[in-house]
Amino acid sequence: MPGRVCSTVPSPTAVSRLPSASATRLMAGVWLLSALIVSSVYRSNLKAMLILPILRLPFDNMEELLETNIPTYVADGTMLYQEMMASPPDSSLGRLRAQAVTYLDTPRAIRELRLGYHATFASKAIGQSVIHQIFEQTKSCPLYTAKERYWDATSVALAFPKGSSLRPKIDEILRRLAEFGILEHLHQEEIRHMRKCQMDDFTRPSDALRPLDLGDFYGIFSVYVEGLLISLLVFLTEFLLGRRARRVRP
Template sequence: WWFFTLIIISSYTANLAAFLTVERMVSPIESAEDLAKQTEIAYGTLDSGSTKEFFRRSKIALFDKMWTYMKGAEPSVFVKTTAEGVLRVRKSKGKYAYLLESTMNEYIEQRKPCDTMKVGGNLDSKGYGIATPKGSSLRTPVNLAVLKLSEQGVLDKLKNKWWYDKGECGAKDSGSKEKTSALSLSNVAGVFYILVGGLGLAMLVALIEFCYKSRAEAKRMKVAKNAQNINPTSSQNSQNFA
């Protein structure tokens, strides 16, 4: 049992270390810079939208380099709809990254099957607005109301409520995508297989040993009985000669 205890502790420690290493494995792409300097993972945007226009009009060298790659990539890295882009990410097995607005990105990653993630920070910052007719008297009240909601944190609370609290992939993890899972019995099942195998082998050895000893004991008793049968005869013969 001391040997089994030593084995199970060693196996548990080794499996736990490997398990946590896999859980905390860092993605090879952590930023737009990482994406731009490699060609193994393709990346693209919605074929018509603000994200594509952002790259097309950007004067920043990094984004211009990314745009040059995207417009010349074969097959095309652009998609017709966001749903198509997300589906392409899921089917690519890590070989395609879809660039889209962070709000939509964060919403999608909180929906089943929970197999997508946002990588890196935002490429730029822009907000959403409420359109009103030109010269409308509603413009100023709406602007003030939106600013007030933002200052009071109401907009952030609403986003957390509908994006994360009602999400299907668990609570938001403080901006970190690392999740720690429990080490299940299947992760250390090998130890118990060894135990069962060891018990089976021990029982087989015990059975063989029992049979061997029983046979040896039977032979010993048979020899002893034969010796007893011989001894009286020898004694009688000795008396006759006397």
């Protein structure tokens, strides 16, 4: 039989060409590490959105409040109280009379609200201030505000005598403060703990998906920027070392 020449076939490797230079290896390692981090951050964000617990609230609007029959505090003598007493029995405010708790004692109302004795009607500013104060005292968020607004509060104003010369001066000062955002900044500083008690992500309906916002990509963006900076540093180092080597070479 004629003889045959046999040879071994090299097994294929995952990377056919291995980088030989140190800078190239460092750059390849940084790229692989960045890809691993980016994929891990993406999977973590996706998993967090899928396993985020849904907190069911007792009510989130006026109709749900009336269905729960939860006692509701309405300050005695306010516009809301007068409107509730004058509303027809079949209207929303008229039905609220059956579960309304009325007295005029703000500290008591806040204390009983915190203990869960009743819900309460309040303006947005007052509600945020109460949540801020409770978090400052207890480091907890036992309260929430309904998303649907039912009763608009009147604006706060300063009273001046007729023909007062101070009114145009005060109006100009308040206008400038509002235009430069100083009033809003001061208000947000006074309720800074309110942001820690926001529950929008935990109280959304189970059949609604929250769109991704910019904050969800901060981790990916930071890794991407760090990768660019490291790549730029490696490139500059290799470029400078190459120029030095060419100068030294005879």
